[in-house]
Amino acid sequence: MAGRTVPLVALLILAGCNGGTVDRHALENDRKTLDSIACEGALVADGVAHDRTTVVFARVHSDELRIDASNFADALASRATEPGIEREVRRTARHAARIAGVLKRLHEHPANRVVGAVTERSLEQLAGGCS
Amino acid sequence: MRTLSSLQGRKVVTESGESLGSLYDLRGELGARTLRVTGLVAGTRGFLEHLGITRRSATVIPWDDVVRIEGKRIVVRDQKS
């Protein structure tokens, strides 16, 4: 349940450490969430690869995950950061964009077992391992 | 116009200045077509009675003992106890 920082919610409750500048703690959290997204994507891809899922589910759910990842990519690419960690933050932004890219491929070929197998492997790699 | 809710929460004090707590309820007698007010339910025991936690206690201040109702207070005759 972590990670999602909906701006509306952040506005509603003036709380949380993710609203303003990115600090090390927030960056750690975001990385964890990105790994979570990638691993979940890998699980969906695994379903596609093994013909264990429905096409509609794979298409819709991979897109949900893609949106999450690309939201992170956008936010981390543009938000102000604490001094000293800017390069790391931008690198994480590119990392998020790569995850989003792979998920997009899965979203576009939800019935293709080969794409499933390939995307599963890339997502697991991007997450640095999933189990 | 005097209403039940306007009496609730007022401090009940005796003429000699003893505080009997806040008023929580009025004791009434239900007739065929009437509702006569017979007493004041006040104080901690009155509060518990008002919530329905304790049974109706005997420590009701008779309405006849009410001397005057002023501001946030209800002044009653000294209660012998």
Added chain:
Amino acid sequence: MSKVFGLALGILAAVGGFVDIGDLVFNVSAGAMFGYELLWVIPIGVVGIIVFSEMCGRVAAVSKKAVFDAVRERVGFKAALGTLIASEVVNLMTFAAELGGVAIALQLLSGLPYRWLIVLAALGLGVVIWVTSFDWIERIFGYGGLCLLVFAVAAVKMSPDWGEAGAGLVPHVPQSNAMVYAYFVVGLLGAAMTPYEVYFYSSGAVEEEWTPKDLGLNRANAIIGYGLGGFFSIALMLTGATLFLGRGIEPEHLGTIALGAEVPLGEIGLVLAIVGILFAVGGASIDTVFSGAYNLAQFCGWEWGRYRTNARAPRFTLTWIVLLALGILIVLTGVDAVVLTEYAVIFSVVALPLTYLPILLVANDDAYMGRYRNGRLANVLGFVYLVVILVVALSAIPLMILTNVGQG
């Protein structure tokens, strides 16, 4: 014989109706985050909801009072008005979350655009409520919700570490991350003891004109229905623990929850899970929208009732129509249903004490209850739970802020 049959049907419906989006989200997330370590909270929440719904049902059967009648009579007008406003806000949030959940489940099944499905889902619910008799609504959604049994099968298939799971049933404090852990305890209790369930249950009992003869049914309904509901919750938490914890996945979508059945059971598991979620949150959205209307009508003294024709309880009808419309608007803003769920559950906890205290008081009132007043067991449990609820209610919002909504 037919009576036993009817009882079974009723219980089945109650089972399907117990699980809502709050249970889905909090149980799976708790498993994904803390493995088996929060299992003990489920029985505590289940016993709590059993104690209070049994009490509400009994109060309704004997005194014909629904929960919000009791609230207004017992806590004073001002506090009751505050409780009403809080409960209406929470009900509306919960309804919006459930409605969003319906749209997501429909999207996962059909692939159609989410926004269309929101409107379609809301209109569908509105028409179902308007034309279908309530018995049928309850049955359809209750039985549909039984598809969630697939999670029990999935949990077993994932072969959880039963020894550790058993240890998780014993209340304990974790070594690290205590704040987030506490946040989840609050959320799990809140999800299990959601106030709308008792509003709905007690109003239904008044409407069905229960009498003291139905008290056995009331008790069976509460114990078996919610007990089995707790069983679902455990299954959900186990899927979170076995599938998501090891992979570092933090569920943030209803689709993730369905994945918990897909991985071990394949396509059939996936479809059953989504259908189960669809009916569970669909049923809950009807319950919440009615709870909002019940509460307002009871507070104001209007005519109310889902068994009456719509024209016989006009302002009650108008209220649920308005709530339905407001729910659509909220979901159409694009707010995430899962996020909304978290807020709804945590805020609902705050409304709990002033909902449960009046019930406890009326259940002890000789004048209304006579020989059906609370026995010692009900009172001890009721009082203990009131304390638990108070602690939970006071800590809910601070914990939410301190943990940044469970993020740590």
Added chain:
Amino acid sequence: MTEIDIALKVLDHQILDCEGRRCGNVDDVEIEGGPGEHARGSTILVGAGWWPQRAGWIGRVARWLAGNERVRVPWEEVADVEAGVILRKTAGELGLGRGDDRVRAWIEKIPGAHR
């Protein structure tokens, strides 16, 4: 003669007319007679118009939302006090439940309203 605590058993309770229709809650009770006199609950006050005196500003906001209706029902019209307050006449005869009547006219225009 039955003894009751008026705030506990009458105030804020459901009002039912002689046909069993729910037609408001007891929003306040007027007390007639002061110190040294016989005092009695003379009138039941019904409607959101009486809420401000119960709950200050929050009551005023609620009244604004709920409509400013004020109805007075003489205690003589009360038949019984049980779980609710039961009246001797119909809601219509006593001016109660008019909000429901107004809204009903609208609801009835939707097909199936009487099913």
